[in-house]
Amino acid sequence: MSISPLKCCINPSILSADFVNLEAELARISNADAVHVDVMDNHFVPNLTIGLPVVERLQKVSPVPLDGHLMISNVDRWAPQFADAGLYSVTFHVEASDAPIKLARELRARGAKAGMALRPATPVEPYLDMLPELDMLLIMTVEPGFGGQAFLDVMLPKIRRARAAVEGSGVDVAIQVDGGITEETITRAAEAGANIFVAGSAVYGRPSPADAIESLRENGQLAFTSTTPHLNNTAPQPA
Numbered sequence: 001m002s003i004s005p006l007k008c009c010i011n012p013s014i015l016s017a018d019f020v021n022l023e024a025e026l027a028r029i030s031n032a033d034a035v036h037v038d039v040m041d042n043h044f045v046p047n048l049t050i051g052l053p054v055v056e057r058l059q060k061v062s063p064v065p066l067d068g069h070l071m072i073s074n075v076d077r078w079a080p081q082f083a084d085a086g087l088y089s090v091t092f093h094v095e096a097s098d099a100p101i102k103l104a105r106e107l108r109a110r111g112a113k114a115g116m117a118l119r120p121a122t123p124v125e126p127y128l129d130m131l132p133e134l135d136m137l138l139i140m141t142v143e144p145g146f147g148g149q150a151f152l153d154v155m156l157p158k159i160r161r162a163r164a165a166v167e168g169s170g171v172d173v174a175i176q177v178d179g180g181i182t183e184e185t186i187t188r189a190a191e192a193g194a195n196i197f198v199a200g201s202a203v204y205g206r207p208s209p210a211d212a213i214e215s216l217r218e219n220g221q222l223a224f225t226s227t228t229p230h231l232n233n234t235a236p237q238p239a
Contacts, residue, residue, distance in 0.1 A: 037087075055085060070096075115135060124137075141189065186223070
């Protein structure tokens with residue numbers, strides 16, 4: 001698997017999975033591009049999920065790479081430890097970091113892809129100079145902390161501005177969206193320029209999570225390439 005700015009990826013969130021049977025739940029999404037692991041500390045967001053010991057165990061049994069999303073305080077201290085655990089990508093919230101450039105470089109140095117997340121009210125413009133330090137930019141399309149929220153359409157212009165900045169800079173940075181992704185909203189998000197999609201209930205709420213992944217991926221890729229003209233003649237590279 002690779003974080004590609006040309007390929008639409010579906011990263012199901014285990015926040016919507018059965019926490020009693022996480023290994024079995026991971027097996028149900030073995031055709032996903034990665035599994036989105038939401039780490040919440042009840043400080044940065046008003047919810048508590050799982051911590052580093054559980055993530056380390058998931059890393060050992062998951063059939064697909066782990067895409068860690070750290071919704072935690074003191075992220076400059078903790079994020080590198082998630083990279084050391086072997087996660088494919090580690091995303092930190094810029095609002096929780098005192099030194100985001102240093103942190104992104106440290107994540108890469110420890111072998112993880114570096115992702116940076118923005119809450120809905122955080123503008124993207126102050127961080128555009130950081131794009132060369134990142135592999136992925138996560139634009140939250142709900143307020144972080146809870147699954148099952150409705151997609152915020154007011155984030156679409158922000159996604160468009162981020163995509164324009166990425167294209168203008170020539171860097172290989174993927175744009176991920178997280179929150180309210182369904183077969184309907186994935187089209188709007190992809191048309192705006194997102195290409196990695198976190199989906200919870202839209203995957204685990206279906207009788208066949210694997211079929212849901214394929215359907216979401218197909219819808220997303222079609223919308224993304226149809227509204228990004230220069231990509232139409234560029235075949236996505238295999239993972």
